[in-house]
Amino acid sequence: MNRVKIIYNPDSGRRILQKNVPELKEILWEDYRIKADIEGTQGPLHAIEIAQESCKQGYTMIVAAGGDGTVNEVLNGMMHSGCHQNTSLVIYPAGTVNDLGNHFKISKNVHQFAHMIHLNRQQKMDVGFTGETYFLNVAAAGLLTDVAYKVSSESKTALGKFAYYLEGIKEFPKQIFKPIKVELKIGTKIEEKEIFFFILANTSHVGGFRHIAPEAKINDGLMDLLIIESCPLKDIASLFLLMLQGNHINHPYFKYYQVNELTIGGPSEIVVDVDGELGASLPMNFKVIKEAIKIIVPEAYFKING
Ligand SMILES: Nc1ncnc2c1ncn2[C@@H]1O[C@H](COP(=O)(O)OP(=O)(O)OP(=O)(O)O)[C@@H](O)[C@H]1O
Known part of the structure; x- marks a missing residue:
């Protein structure tokens, strides 16, 4: 019972x-x-x-x-x-x-x-872990996450998701000139990059976008890392549009990886958003715990994925 x-x-x-x-x-x-x-x-x-x-x-x-x-x-x-x-x-x-x-x-x-x-109907799902915090869907930092926090809680309630996008468009010119220098460690490989944001996602849905991590699977023991590299201002609007449509991952300014562990080093003022709330600042290490939790899902989802 x-x-x-x-x-x-x-x-x-x-x-x-x-x-x-x-x-x-x-x-x-x-x-x-x-x-x-x-x-x-x-x-x-x-x-x-x-x-x-x-x-x-x-x-x-x-x-x-x-x-x-x-x-x-x-x-x-x-x-x-x-x-x-x-x-x-x-x-x-x-x-x-x-x-x-x-x-x-x-x-x-x-x-x-x-x-x-x-x-x-029970569906097992991977769980992310960073520091002392577990997360189910996303860890992210950079342009997009800044956008989310500039929306006051009042306008979030009144405008719902659209407030995020509206605020995003207003923020583009100021934010765009601030790429972040990061060091990514994936397995034994270390890469230095200048990026606008990174998103580590467990599902394809992030921040109201449906296709941010189109290859993500919730129980493969991996999270999908999407990076947008520093690029010219004139390209940002079209990249944003590609991302809305889910046609972005093969674009040269995007990098897409699947990882079971990731360390990101970078400036300590960069605070990482974990499942939509402010988390710790860089550097951070992320691990994926395969199928760590059972989620109750609708029959339709279970029939296709369960
Ligand atoms: N009784 C409460 N009053 C005010 N804030 C609360 C209360 N209970 C929880 N919170 C905090 O409110 C924050 C946001 O909560 P939650 O994610 O449920 O709602 P939301 O902001 O409306 O949705 P979303 O995260 O999808 O934007 C959380 O950090 C949570 O800790």
């Missing part, structure tokens, strides 16, 4: 969770006789604590309801407490940019979501 814990961020996205979460609990019980307990977060990092506690209490599924930041905190609570072997992670996408929810095509409709929990 599954016991479900729903951890939700009442502040995330358009605040729909305050209505949806109690409804979800009721549907789970009324339609499937699945008992769920609810706990809202009180601030940053609280979801880590709740997830750790929920692991100790023996819940078989933990629902992370919020944006990718909340999913990351729940993941960290589960990984640090070691319960990821027995407990599945369920993502209820309710943030501004729900890359993971979009990747798995998880429904926000509470009835469909409850049905997904009931079906209990």
Whole structure:
């Protein structure tokens, strides 16, 4: 018998969770006789604590309801407490940019979501690890991630994803003249490069773009590293467009690698975004832990990939 814990961020996205979460609990019980307990977060990092506690209490599924930041905190609570072997992670996408929810095509409709929990289709997924932090989808730094943080939380809520792009276009002229000098260590190979950004991705969906890492597979033990090298200002807009369409990886200014471990050295003022939240600064080392967590996925995704 599954016991479900729903951890939700009442502040995330358009605040729909305050209505949806109690409804979800009721549907789970009324339609499937699945008992769920609810706990809202009180601030940053609280979801880590709740997830750790929920692991100790023996819940078989933990629902992370919020944006990718909340999913990351729940993941960290589960990984640090070691319960990821027995407990599945369920993502209820309710943030501004729900890359993971979009990747798995998880429904926000509470009835469909409850049905997904009931079906209990489990998909193993690789987990990234850097310093003391685990991540599920992405670690990135440079132009694109700067863009995300310049969007105030208010405009994120009002404009959703489009605020990211709008802000991005405004930022291009200033940012463009600041390539970052990095040293990449992949296996035994060391390369020095001047880059505008790097993205280390577990799925193809990053920052609202659907095809950033088109070759990424969630359970191959690898993450896909995309780099845009320093290039002339006039080329940036067309590169951005190629990336939106997913036609970028063979372009000469892009470099694309698949790695199971990566070290990036560079200026210490470069802060790396991990699953959409600010993480540590360079230098950083990343490792991939193959199939470290079980995600509950929709039937349609499971049929194709499971
Ligand atoms: N009760 C709370 N009040 C304010 N902030 C919170 C609360 N609970 C969690 N947070 C923090 O809010 C941040 C963003 O959360 P989350 O990712 O869920 O939503 P979002 O920003 O709307 O979505 P996205 O990350 O997709 O843009 C996280 O860093 C999280 O720690």
